[in-house]
Amino acid sequence: MVWFILRRCGSAVIVLFVASVLIFLGVRALPGDPAVVMAGEEASPAVVEAIRHEFGLDKPLPAQYVDYVAQTLSGNLGRSTQDQIPVADILAERLPVTLELSALAMLVAIVVGVGSGIVASVRRGKLADYVATGFGLAGLSVPHFWLGLLGILLFAVTLRWLPASGYVPFTEDPGQNLQRMLLPALVLGTGFAAILMRQTRSAMLGALSADYVRTARSKGLAEAKVVGAHALRNSLTTVVTVLGLQLGALISGAVVTEQIFVIPGFGKLTVDAVLTRNYPVIQAVVLVTVIGYVVVNLLVDIAYAYLNPRIRLSGGGHG
Amino acid sequence: MAETLAVPVRSGRADRRRRLWRRFRRRPMPMAGLVLVAAFLLLALAGPLVTGDPSAQDYAATLAPPSGAHPLGTDDLGRDALARIAHGAQVSLQAGVLSTLLAMVIGIPIGLVAGFYRRWLDPVVMRLVDVTLAFPFLVFAVGLAAIIGPSLKGVVLALGFSQLPAIIRITRGEVLAIREMDYVAAAIADGAGDRHILFRYVLPNCANPLIVQATVAIPAAIIGESTLSFLGLGVQPPTPSWGVMLTTAQQYLDVAPWLAIWPGVMIALATLGFNLLGDGLRDVLDPRSGR
Amino acid sequence: MSLLEITDLAVHFDTEDGLVQAVRDISLTLEEGEILALCGESGCGKSVTAMSVPRLLPPGTTKLSGSIRLDGRELTTLPEPELRKVRGKDVSVVFQEPMTSLNPSFTVGYQIAEVLRRHEKLSRRAAMDRAVELLELVGIPAPRRRVKEYPHQLSGGMRQRVMIAIAVACSPRVLIADEPTTALDVTIQAGVLDVFRDLRDRLGTAIILITHDLGVVADIADRAVVMYAGRAVEQAPVAELFARPRHPYTLGLMKALPSAAVNGRLAEIPGMVPSPMSDPDECAFRARCPRAQDDCATSRPPLVRQAAGHLAACFHPGEQP
Numbered sequence: 001m002v003w004f005i006l007r008r009c010g011s012a013v014i015v016l017f018v019a020s021v022l023i024f025l026g027v028r029a030l031p032g033d034p035a036v037v038m039a040g041e042e043a044s045p046a047v048v049e050a051i052r053h054e055f056g057l058d059k060p061l062p063a064q065y066v067d068y069v070a071q072t073l074s075g076n077l078g079r080s081t082q083d084q085i086p087v088a089d090i091l092a093e094r095l096p097v098t099l100e101l102s103a104l105a106m107l108v109a110i111v112v113g114v115g116s117g118i119v120a121s122v123r124r125g126k127l128a129d130y131v132a133t134g135f136g137l138a139g140l141s142v143p144h145f146w147l148g149l150l151g152i153l154l155f156a157v158t159l160r161w162l163p164a165s166g167y168v169p170f171t172e173d174p175g176q177n178l179q180r181m182l183l184p185a186l187v188l189g190t191g192f193a194a195i196l197m198r199q200t201r202s203a204m205l206g207a208l209s210a211d212y213v214r215t216a217r218s219k220g221l222a223e224a225k226v227v228g229a230h231a232l233r234n235s236l237t238t239v240v241t242v243l244g245l246q247l248g249a250l251i252s253g254a255v256v257t258e259q260i261f262v263i264p265g266f267g268k269l270t271v272d273a274v275l276t277r278n279y280p281v282i283q284a285v286v287l288v289t290v291i292g293y294v295v296v297n298l299l300v301d302i303a304y305a306y307l308n309p310r311i312r313l314s315g316g317g318h319g
Numbered sequence: 320m321a322e323t324l325a326v327p328v329r330s331g332r333a334d335r336r337r338r339l340w341r342r343f344r345r346r347p348m349p350m351a352g353l354v355l356v357a358a359f360l361l362l363a364l365a366g367p368l369v370t371g372d373p374s375a376q377d378y379a380a381t382l383a384p385p386s387g388a389h390p391l392g393t394d395d396l397g398r399d400a401l402a403r404i405a406h407g408a409q410v411s412l413q414a415g416v417l418s419t420l421l422a423m424v425i426g427i428p429i430g431l432v433a434g435f436y437r438r439w440l441d442p443v444v445m446r447l448v449d450v451t452l453a454f455p456f457l458v459f460a461v462g463l464a465a466i467i468g469p470s471l472k473g474v475v476l477a478l479g480f481s482q483l484p485a486i487i488r489i490t491r492g493e494v495l496a497i498r499e500m501d502y503v504a505a506a507i508a509d510g511a512g513d514r515h516i517l518f519r520y521v522l523p524n525c526a527n528p529l530i531v532q533a534t535v536a537i538p539a540a541i542i543g544e545s546t547l548s549f550l551g552l553g554v555q556p557p558t559p560s561w562g563v564m565l566t567t568a569q570q571y572l573d574v575a576p577w578l579a580i581w582p583g584v585m586i587a588l589a590t591l592g593f594n595l596l597g598d599g600l601r602d603v604l605d606p607r608s609g610r
Numbered sequence: 611m612s613l614l615e616i617t618d619l620a621v622h623f624d625t626e627d628g629l630v631q632a633v634r635d636i637s638l639t640l641e642e643g644e645i646l647a648l649c650g651e652s653g654c655g656k657s658v659t660a661m662s663v664p665r666l667l668p669p670g671t672t673k674l675s676g677s678i679r680l681d682g683r684e685l686t687t688l689p690e691p692e693l694r695k696v697r698g699k700d701v702s703v704v705f706q707e708p709m710t711s712l713n714p715s716f717t718v719g720y721q722i723a724e725v726l727r728r729h730e731k732l733s734r735r736a737a738m739d740r741a742v743e744l745l746e747l748v749g750i751p752a753p754r755r756r757v758k759e760y761p762h763q764l765s766g767g768m769r770q771r772v773m774i775a776i777a778v779a780c781s782p783r784v785l786i787a788d789e790p791t792t793a794l795d796v797t798i799q800a801g802v803l804d805v806f807r808d809l810r811d812r813l814g815t816a817i818i819l820i821t822h823d824l825g826v827v828a829d830i831a832d833r834a835v836v837m838y839a840g841r842a843v844e845q846a847p848v849a850e851l852f853a854r855p856r857h858p859y860t861l862g863l864m865k866a867l868p869s870a871a872v873n874g875r876l877a878e879i880p881g882m883v884p885s886p887m888s889d890p891d892e893c894a895f896r897a898r899c900p901r902a903q904d905d906c907a908t909s910r911p912p913l914v915r916q917a918a919g920h921l922a923a924c925f926h927p928g929e930q931p
Contacts, residue, residue: 220696
């Protein structure tokens with residue numbers, strides 16, 4: 001287990017390194033000379049040269065990369081070109097919003113997806129299975145943003161139960177915050193619930209037909225125990241793996257959902273930054289996403305290893 | 320339990336295909352998927368010829384509700400929603416097919432080479448594939464949009480690259496499996512050239528899982544294109560993309576809700592069609608992959 | 611009254627291709643402390659017969675008729691919650707596949723303790739202590755350590771012993787062992803059979819041993835039922851069966867034994883088992899039988915007494931081939 005985790009940490013570091021190089025080079029590949037941009041169009045060549053020197057832009061690329069990493073590690077992510085606010089401050093303000101949205105959506109997805117997947121597998125071929133399978137297919141086929149529009153159309157425009165958009169920080173008014181987060185979380189969670197449902201169902205069907213489940217039945221265990229302990233425990237590794245694989249999609253989905261519901265989170269920051277060509281922000285956003293992605297994947301791997309005694313008790317990896 | 324006696328029948332390729340088709344045809348869901356996909360293709364290829372100019376503006380009827388002249392209503396600039404949906408299907412189809420083709424053109428050779436020659440290349444490629452498999456494609460698309468500007472080209476590139484890991488992985492897996500087959504091992508032992516083995520044995524066996532993968536990749540790309548376009552990071556107005564139409568619809572949700580319905584329904588139906596078709600094909604063509 | 615009485619048991623499976631008749635009119639009894647072998651080729655219905663007792667066949671597609679009485683109590687109509695009190699307690703099963711029959715996610719100790727906590731209402735602690743004793747009983751060395759291990763850390767033979775420990779944990783009246791030695795090395799087979807013998811001697815457990823291996827039957831069983839195409843074709847005490855087999859199918863099986871091999875070659879019974887979908891009124895073994903006559907095609911031979919305790923279903927039973 002220790003070896004397994006160390007190896008995963010090692011590859012996480014490699015991913016971060018590669019990603020940081022790509023981001024660094026990506027920014028260099030952008031059209032326009034950053035020194036000229038900073039100095040302004042009508043600045044004299046001498047001024048541009050001074051700025052170039054000041055920011056180390058005249059150094060060779062590897063040296064610039066080292067500078068970039070050093071700056072980043074010390075928490076200096078540059079300033080937003082829109083309003084000159086330090087990017088680190090913007091992130092500190094926006095990130096918790098997105099984390100809350102994602103956590104709520106994941107909660108919805110796990111409760112609805114895993115729950116309906118289990119029910120569908122146990123009631124295979126019955127009405128409940130068809131309903132859940134149908135929901136799974138529909139959830140897979142409907143894009144987040146349209147679901148969001150329909151939600152607003154139904155709950156905000158037609159029924160007027162919920163506000164269409166806007167955000168109230170949790171610390172200001174928890175009730176209002178949750179009320180406004182409800183619809184976005186449902187919208188974001190539905191797609192994942194569908195994926196989780198399909199995967200849980202098929203993993204559970206596999207587990208329920210496994211020999212060890214027959215053994216569990218032969219012991220005279222109650223069906224709840226057979227399904228809930230013996231079959232589910234072995235399906236959880238699949239569920240955890242799927243959660244890990246869906247992480248990227250979750251981040252993408254959060255971006256879209258925040259855009260629709262005008263939630264001032266990380267995703268909206270991302271889109272706005274691209275549309276206004278706010279390069280320091282884009283750079284930081286991509287980097288933070290990659291870090292978050294790598295960290296959560298590491299956690300998923302550890303959870304996977306914990307659930308699977310073969311890995312937990314040995315130094316080997318899986319696959 | 321029942322000892323069923325499988326009668327081995329030597330059958331040709333055409334025979335096999337007919338048998339698969341018969342198995343496929345009996346299932347209602349995949350057939351429904353096939354119909355939906357066919358309708359989508361028809362709409363994308365023939366629709367624009369029938370519906371007229373998607374950019375023609377009728378200032379007398381902006382945000383008009385559905386009527387005889389405009390069956391699905393008009394948008395804020397008085398453009399016919401039906402015509403825009405038909406042309407939007409074309410954009411969706413392009414994004415779906417081109418990005419999948421791109422991923423295959425690049426991914427299949429990489430997968431073949433990695434799986435066939437192993438050695439140092441294979442672990443390196445697979446490590447990269449693992450890393451990128453679940454990478455948020457939107458972040459990638461955002462980066463790309465920042466560099467080359469939002470456009471259909473950017474969308475296709477972003478979607479194509481995001482599908483690459485899956486294609487490489489599937490191809491490599493098939494190569495590894497087929498290499499172990501007796502007749503391939505025999506061909507290798509007989510000194511058949513690498514190219515002969517790759518094209519004669521390995522590649523044809525990759526076809527089925529890759530076809531199935533295409534039915535996953537195309538709908539994902541359709542959703543991806545509409546999402547990016549909706550966010551303003553993809554196809555730019557005035558090109559009629561379903562995602563762009565929904566951006567407009569969001570602004571007029573309270574006065575023209577009908578604009579928000581049809582583009583979304585089209586995305587959902589096209590995606591659903593491919594998903595149903597894919598599930599059915601997977602059962603018939605690629606029974607090993609349990610999903 | 612015998613411990614277990616199976617009367618006119620028939621089992622059908624509803625499959626996509628139609629109704630499969632897996633077991634047809636089986637009647638047999640099992641006495642306390644007896645080891646009864648059910649033998650025959652794969653697909654003959656021996657496993658299905660045995661699994662009908664604790665009703666461990668797939669529900670929904672299985673149709674079961676006839677009677678199965680344990681200590682006079684009818685099991686076929688027992689409600690599921692009541693039956694669950696029987697499973698693992700009065701009737702327990704050792705399955706064929708030691709590699710996959712244990713849950714990979716739980717320690718072997720947990721899996722043994724589970725059945726004790728269910729039926730004996732033992733505390734977690736007490737059940738674990740008992741699990742250690744059981745592992746010792748089935749001959750696993752260092753049981754204190756093994757009890758905390760997971761199935762993948764154990765060899766096939768050890769896993770089979772763990773399965774046996776689970777099955778005997780609550781001192782069942784009837785133990786069903788489905789090909790318990792098939793997946794094991796020959797050297798380990800003998801050890802597992804010793805465990806069974808020991809159990810019978812110590813706890814008086816009656817054992818239904820399902821096997822296609824007549825060598826195992828000769829080694830351990832008291833009585834044997836030979837099944838063919840879903841029916842019992844011969845039934846006799848083991849010594850009598852091997853000394854004077856009456857049914858030509860039994861004889862064929864014996865010729866297929868490695869010890870009976872001529873010139874190092876096993877005699878095979880030529881021909882195919884008839885389809886389990888149809889059931890014409892004739893001897894099912896007719897097509898493969900060297901003794902077949904015209905009367906074998908006109909009606910099905912009934913299972914009749916040949917000698918004391920010896921039944922066979924053949925119109926032309928011979929003492930000798």
